[in-house]
Amino acid sequence: MLADERDDTDEVLAARAAAGEASAFEALVTRYQTRVFGLACRLTGNENDAADVMQDTFLQAYRHLASFRGEARFGTWLYRIATNAALMQRRARVRRPSESLDAFLPAFDEAGVHRATPQELSVANHVEELLDRESLAAKARDAVDRLPDSCRAAFVLRDLEDLTTAEVAEVLGIEPAAVRQRVHRARLLLRGYLNALAGGCT
């Protein structure tokens, strides 16, 4: 890689790559490979599928560089390709149906008051002290995998990849209000899941 390519913006590199400069595309791969792999791991739940998704993502990006016109940011455009590739990968896999997380939604009495006590409601905050790193990582992967398809990508992009709600809306091609709705549902399910994991009530 040429020294100056480390300083060029994504959009400059993308334009040069589209004009046929292989080294500019290589610089983009180097810049984004870890992020794309991380996103793919979170969306597919395993490293092998994530590696396939990563390869597919960069191949598609390369082939469609001409259609990237700089209207979106390059990162958003690439995330859209990666998210779609991960969705295809999930569909191609024969999976046993995963158990719904609905049991972890908060429970209220007839008056709309939380059934659990404050102590029971907040044990999720201690889950990191109760489980070792590896068990927690496995449980976390499993939980994200068990989210409804409708809200997994929105949650992963918004809360795990730290995109803004507007960026997630752009990646998924939906309204910001729909992003908030999906992320909220995922947060409720996962909060309850972690709370149960730590021995509390939802």
Next chain:
Amino acid sequence: MSTTCQSGVDLLMDYLEGVLAPEVQAALEQHVAGCPKCTAFVASYREAPRVLRDATIAALPANRAAELREFLRSKTDVFRKR
């Protein structure tokens, strides 16, 4: 209509994103401030995404990065020796 725990929970995402109408936001804040259950719930609602983010961080193994380059070399004209 006064805010209950249940109606408050429905508003949490919009609250944290700052998109609630001011009077709805004020009612929610008032309820949570006086409700230890909701205070606990909100804390765990905010904390859960961070726990999951930290627990799902994946490093890119060197062999996967090498495979990616090999794959792109086989399909395109990038990562070739020049």
